[in-house]
Amino acid sequence: MSEAEIRYTVVVPTTGRATLGELLAALPSSPPPEEVVVVDDRPGERDELLLPDGTVSMRVLSSGGRGPAGARNVGWRAAGTPWVVFLDDDVVPTPEWGPALRRDLEEASDEVAGSQGRIVVPLPRHRAPTDLERGTAGLAGAWWITADMAYRSHALAEVGGFDERFPRAYREDADLALRVRARGYRLTWGTRRTLHPVRPAGFLASLWAQAGNADNAAMRRKYGPSWRRHSGEGPGRTARHAITTGAALVATGGAVRAGRGAVTATATVVWLGLTAEFAWRRIAPGPRTPAEIARMVVTSAAIPPAACWHRLRGEIRARPRETTRDDSAEAGRDRTHGTAAPEVTRPVGRAREAVR
Known part of the structure; x- marks a missing residue:
């Protein structure tokens, strides 16, 4: 597959976290996504999301607070590209993410329906990590998490997308992966790297x-x-x-x-x-x-x-x-x-x- 044929849409569900701007600013310009679809999952009346200026086309859709599974369904169904790349709104693609993504998708054979990015969780070097930090670090070895996961659009359509009976950002990605694999498709690990900083928690x-x-x-x-x-x-x-x-x-x-x-x-x-x-x-x-x-x-x-x-x-x-x-x-x-x-x-x- 040539670089010209690599067409993908980035879908980002969000609840308006401040980290959204950092993610969007880090998205690549080569090869650029055909579009970035930000799905605002906040219920009721809300302030307008502030998106960074750039050359990449961006639009905001609303999912009405249905949860991350519902928000991602809104996003991928609005996409018109062969690939959809799901990113969480608290990750940051590394500088080489764009070229690496292109290679990952170019190398995907027809039976490969999904490619997962490699999550990197920066941990403190001067002390042992806290329970929260260790829990976040576990994402580095998690299977098929949508913190950075690319799927072929037709595979998503075949299985009906995410199961919205999973209301949290938990297990909905594993459920989707099991259903896609049950259709005979393969899911692979890509080479691109995405940072997932440990965010403050109560x-x-x-x-x-x-x-x-x-x-x-x-x-x-x-x-x-x-x-x-x-x-x-x-x-x-x-x-x-x-x-x-x-x-x-x-x-x-x-x-x-x-x-x-x-x-x-x-x-x-x-x-x-x-x-x-x-x-x-x-x-x-x-x-x-x-x-x-x-x-x-x-x-x-x-x-x-x-x-x-x-x-x-x-x-x-x-x-x-x-x-x-x-x-x-x-x-x-x-x-x-x-x-x-x-x-x-x-x-x-x-x-x-x-x-x-």
Whole structure:
């Protein structure tokens, strides 16, 4: 494929983060994207997005707060090019990104439907990374994440794009990749490099992130218990979180009821022991500053019940509805896209750091 035939659209979903301008300013002029589609996913009335001046054509569309999956669907469906390159609004393409992208797409054979960029997470050199920094660094080995992922437009159309039942920026990219691969396409790693700086986050950021457990439940419902292996995921901590939460409930329940001293004491030991193990697992590789230790202790106590709650909520939400005569022919098929659930027999790529 010649350079003249490399036609691609960049799609960037955004919630108006300040990092958007830095990303757009870093996009290449050679070979330039045919268009940059910025999808504003903020609901309701909002300020106008400030886009940098440049030679690349840019337009802003709105997805009305449907989430990143819905925003990306709006973007790729508006594109008129053979390739769509998805970028998150908090990444920065490196200076050589444009030429490397051209090579990645030129070398893609017909059976290759997607090419992933290589994510680089800058970490501090003068100290050990924090829990947040280590979590972000895990993106460097994640499979098929849309922080930088190019797809052929016709492959997206074949599978119906992103499943909007994934409301967060979590698992919607893995779900798309599994469906594309189930169609017989290959996904490859490109040579282009994209920076993903560690962005500031609040004290309870790791606690709020547990909402992703609901999406884990959806993945299990769609692809079975082996979904983690097919998605390049390590083992999670769901079982340990469930034991920790159960022990906490028994310990606190026994404390207000007489005659259960031994049971309460045992449950308390299990609860505190598992919580301490979890906290130390997160503290040990870090900088061990007072602020980091405090954050890890507080969130390590709160994460197990939060994770269990979101997992239960996800399981309930993902339950298959009762099949009726009208839709019995569709049983066992993906109701959003009308395609059979993929049966992937071999994983490809690199493993992602285990998700809590």
